[in-house]
Amino acid sequence: MTKCIFNEDTQMKYLDEFRDGKAARKLSAEIKSVVTKPWQIMEICGGQTHSILKYSIEELLPEEITLIHGPGCPVCVTPLELIDKAISIAQREDVIFTSFGDMLRVPGSKHDLLSVKAKGGNVKMVYSPLDAVKIAENNPEKNVVFFAVGFETTAPANAMSVIEAKRRGIKNYSILCSHVLVPPAIEALLSSKNNNIQGFLAAGHVCAVMGYNEYFPIAEKYNVPIVVTGFEPIDILQGILLTVKQLEVGKFEVQNQYSRVVTSEGNISAQKLLEEVFERTDRKWRGIGNIPSSGFKLKDEYSDYDAEKIFKVENIETEESPLCIAGEVLQGIKKPIECSAFGKECTPEHPLGAPMVSTEGACAAYFHYGKVKKEKHVIASEAKQS
Amino acid sequence: MKQKDEIDFSSGLSCPIPKSDYEHVLLAHGGGGTLSHQLISKLFFSQFDNEFLNEQHDSAILPLLSLRQAGFNVDKSKLAFTTDSYVVQPIFFPGGNIGELAVNGTVNDLVVAGAKPVYISVGFIIEEGLLIEDLWKIVLSMKEAARKSGVKIVTGDTKVVDKGKGDKIFINTSGIGVIKEGINISPKRCKPGDKIILSGRIADHGIAIMSAREGLEFETAIVSDTAPLIDLLDCIEKFGDKIHVMRDPTRGGLASSLNEIAEIANVGMLIDEEKISILDEVKGACEILGLDPLYIANEGKMIAIVANDIADDLLKEWRDKELGKEAEIIGEVTSENSGTVVMKTTIGSKRIVDMISGEQLPRIC
Incomplete structure (x- = not known):
């Protein structure tokens, strides 16, 4: 029987402690002392990928350990059809289209939401879907649409916005919903014939909402250790250490490194909101394909708040850039620098795929934090010459 | 935290166009x-x-x-x-x-x-x-x-x-x-061995604007650092052409200013994350909003890149001034990694600090 191990020694208190050089060196030495063979570990969440690149955590790891960057970038996996739909809805004169900032620059087939804004579309960046509800209340003559994208982390706030709009009788608010769920994606990766992942760092904030009970059967079925991990450099080093310790002795258990935030049952109130508003659905992931039961959609009783039903956008013909290998990057099959367009045709200013845009996208992380310095300079100078 | 001097609009000078005439600009x-x-x-x-x-x-x-x-x-x-x-x-x-x-x-x-x-x-x-x-x-x-x-x-x-x-x-x-005669400031004069001095903590302005605009409230109000930097100039004029470059890291923040200089002068820079001071509230706001303080605007800070032999003296001069009391030598100019800013992180690893793409925050100045 798989069980959860909780180790009090791994608990830390304050943010600065999680960025402490001494603690990092100690963990680095411990990982080096434990490891005897090569291991491939995937960090699921794009937030973790960014921390790994931002703090150059791989510099502190022995060469036996390879980190594979996972698909946990909600902006990256939002299907192209839906982005094109969003762009089409945002162009309507009767609409105020609201979204988190990242989504505005994600390329659709032809353009992005920021260019809709530049051409006069009413596109607003908000920090909370509740702000979008407020905009709806203040603009009763307009339809206010919120682009509800994200994993289990953002879903409760989006559910809350719908409940709040209903409670306040606001009828001109709707969401364009494309929520995705982590555990089905992990299963899809593990059951793929290309799978080379031997251990997972699970996304701490997703588990803060959902708990980690869902991971026990996965760890058991696929014989992989899964360690619920936070986002600071020390969190990630601890997560790696716990994973490697298990791998080295042939254990496949669920562990919680992020116990200062995550409990096994998660945030029950948030889960109730999700149950009230959403139901599970098959979801297409951009670059990966259809994953059964891997998303949330609005329940029928909330269909009045479903932008896809209100604005029946049809005849969407999607067109991905043939150069973009986002799908392989998102599945951990290739690293961003293995893409021929990286830093040349594809840059944060002119992204071909979503991972180059998002603050959680692996390509953007490699670009900003200069993962491979030499290559980047060669690429940059080549780009200048061409 | 010291509050900035504010003009008292309520007493002394009252608006010479009385409300009864015109309340609004026409x-x-x-x-x-x-x-x-x-x-x-x-x-x-x-x-x-x-x-x-x-x-x-x-x-x-x-x-x-x-x-x-x-x-x-x-x-x-x-x-x-x-x-x-x-x-x-x-x-x-x-x-x-x-x-x-x-x-x-x-x-x-x-x-x-x-x-x-x-x-x-x-x-x-x-x-x-x-x-x-x-x-x-x-x-x-x-x-x-x-x-x-x-x-x-x-x-x-x-x-x-x-x-x-x-x-x-x-x-x-x-x-x-x-x-004045003898002063020769230009990004091209930045050369390996120079020290990079920053006059104080970063990111206050951008986050003050952001919190005002988005209605974010913190226990201590974050106020803009807008200030004229003239005092910091006055006390360094005597160092003459040993002062190679000066910049005020406004839009794009510290990271963008350093990148611009590194690119123009074709030099590298190595900065130390631990030496860059950021107010706790500002750090917190950046964590919440997913922003990197290195790219957030300042309106009352100065970067000086100076010859190594005067760096400590200049630092002392700045620290004697109100505007420079938190000044630090945050790094140095290197011959390696030309055109690139590298930062030693708090955990001891190194990473590139790139030029920002696009705007983190619109209309901050």
Whole structure:
């Protein structure tokens, strides 16, 4: 029987402690002392990928350990059809289209939401879907649409916005919903014939909402250790250490490194909101394909708040850039620098795929934090010459 | 945290255009007729008052003699000339307003060229409907900012645009400064071995604007650091051409300023994350909003890149000043990694600090 191990020694208190050089060196030495063979570990969440690149955590790891960057970038996996739909809805004169900032620059087939804004579309960046509800209340003559994208982390706030709009009788608010769920994606990766992942760092904030009970059967079925991990450099080093310790002795258990935030049952109130508003659905992931039961959609009783039903956008013909290998990057099959367009045709200013845009996208992380310095300079100078 | 000096709008100077006359700016206030004249003479001339402005020419006529009288060796000095436009939203924010920012910003652009600011121009583009009272507050704070920096507002212009065609008020300021003999500031002079000195903590301005705009509340209010950097220039003039580069890291923040310099001078830079000071509240806000403080705007900070042998002396001079009391040597210029800024992180690894792409926050200045 798989069980959860909780180790009090791994608990830390304050943010600065999680960025402490001494603690990092100690963990680095411990990982080096434990490891005897090569291991491939995937960090699921794009937030973790960014921390790994931002703090150059791989510099502190022995060469036996390879980190594979996972698909946990909600902006990256939002299907192209839906982005094109969003762009089409945002162009309507009767609409105020609201979204988190990242989504505005994600390329659709032809353009992005920021260019809709530049051409006069009413596109607003908000920090909370509740702000979008407020905009709806203040603009009763307009339809206010919120682009509800994200994993289990953002879903409760989006559910809350719908409940709040209903409670306040606001009828001109709707969401364009494309929520995705982590555990089905992990299963899809593990059951793929290309799978080379031997251990997972699970996304701490997703588990803060959902708990980690869902991971026990996965760890058991696929014989992989899964360690619920936070986002600071020390969190990630601890997560790696716990994973490697298990791998080295042939254990496949669920562990919680992020116990200062995550409990096994998660945030029950948030889960109730999700149950009230959403139901599970098959979801297409951009670059990966259809994953059964891997998303949330609005329940029928909330269909009045479903932008896809209100604005029946049809005849969407999607067109991905043939150069973009986002799908392989998102599945951990290739690293961003293995893409021929990286830093040349594809840059944060002119992204071909979503991972180059998002603050959680692996390509953007490699670009900003200069993962491979030499290559980047060669690429940059080549780009200048061409 | 020390609160910035604020102008008391409630006593002493009250708006010379009483509410009973006009509560709001009208199109006619920019039309060139009586209302324009009233606005200009009562609000602007009365406060910006100086011998050059009061001539009321289409151009300010500035005798070189006046510079000589101010102690400049005109034959051996150089002029610095700059312009900048201010569109910050909201126009009043914790720690300042658009008027003060417009004066300080242009003053600082001159200062970082090594110039002592002397004259500035002001162009207002006002949206119909702006409260006259708000314009008055802006004018008073511009007057105060000009006084603090020792600059004269010598010429100006006012336009009023239809409601909906602007956003309350936009201000353009241009400035002229005098660079004393021996000062030679240029990004190209940055060379390996130089030390990089930062005058204080970063990211206050951008986050102050952000919290005002988004209604974010913190236990301690985060206030903009808008300030004229003239004091920091005064105390380093004596180091002459040992001062190689100066910059005020405004839009794009510290990271973008350093990247620009590294690229122009074709040098590398190595900075130490632990030496870069950030207010806890600002750190917290950045964590919440997913922003990197290295890219957030400042309006009262200076970077100086100087010869290694004077770095400690300059640091001491700066730390004696209010504006530089938290100054630190944050890194050095290297011959490796040319065109690139590398940062030693708190956990001891190194990473590239890249130029920002796009805007983290729109309209912060």
